[in-house]
Amino acid sequence: MxxxxxxxxxxxxxxxxxxxxxxxxxxxxxxxxxxxxxxSRATKPSAAEDSTxxxxxxxxxxxxxxxxNRYRVGLxxxxxxxxxxxxxxxLKRSKLSVEHYEVLVEPxxxxxxxxxxxxxxxxxxxxxxx
Numbered sequence: 832m833x834x835x836x837x838x839x840x841x842x843x844x845x846x847x848x849x850x851x852x853x854x855x856x857x858x859x860x861x862x863x864x865x866x867x868x869x870x871s872r873a874t875k876p877s878a879a880e881d882s883t884x885x886x887x888x889x890x891x892x893x894x895x896x897x898x899x900n901r902y903r904v905g906l907x908x909x910x911x912x913x914x915x916x917x918x919x920x921x922l923k924r925s926k927l928s929v930e931h932y933e934v935l936v937e938p939x940x941x942x943x944x945x946x947x948x949x950x951x952x953x954x955x956x957x958x959x960x961x
Contacts, residue, residue: 841888856913888915919935
């Protein structure tokens with residue numbers, strides 16, 4: 832139900848060290864003030880897609896819950912939230928404006944996670960879709 836690019840993103844994001852996941856979350860919170868909230872509302876996966884994304888992210892991060900929470904209290908939950916929001920954007924990238932897409936995935940790009948390019952952009956810091 833989710834595409835290969837979204838699956839790869841979830842796998843890569845789930846492997847980030849705790850410090851990088853904390854930074855991703857902090858950047859995500861900051862982005863809410865510059866269009867992130869509106870962008871997040873624009874991602875509209877179906878209930879089944881959202882459930883699949885949530886399960887995939889939870890399954891990836893749950894084995895690391897203690898490690899993440901030792902680094903910073905609540906980081907497991909924070910990382911899950913940030914990752915699910917970005918995964919929704921990747922899954923629905925063709926339905927989002929370039930600006931909405933970029934604000935939602937930028938914290939992960941900054942952390943070195945590969946994300947597919949938005950269909951409306953030829954050159955970005957992200958990777959092309961296979």
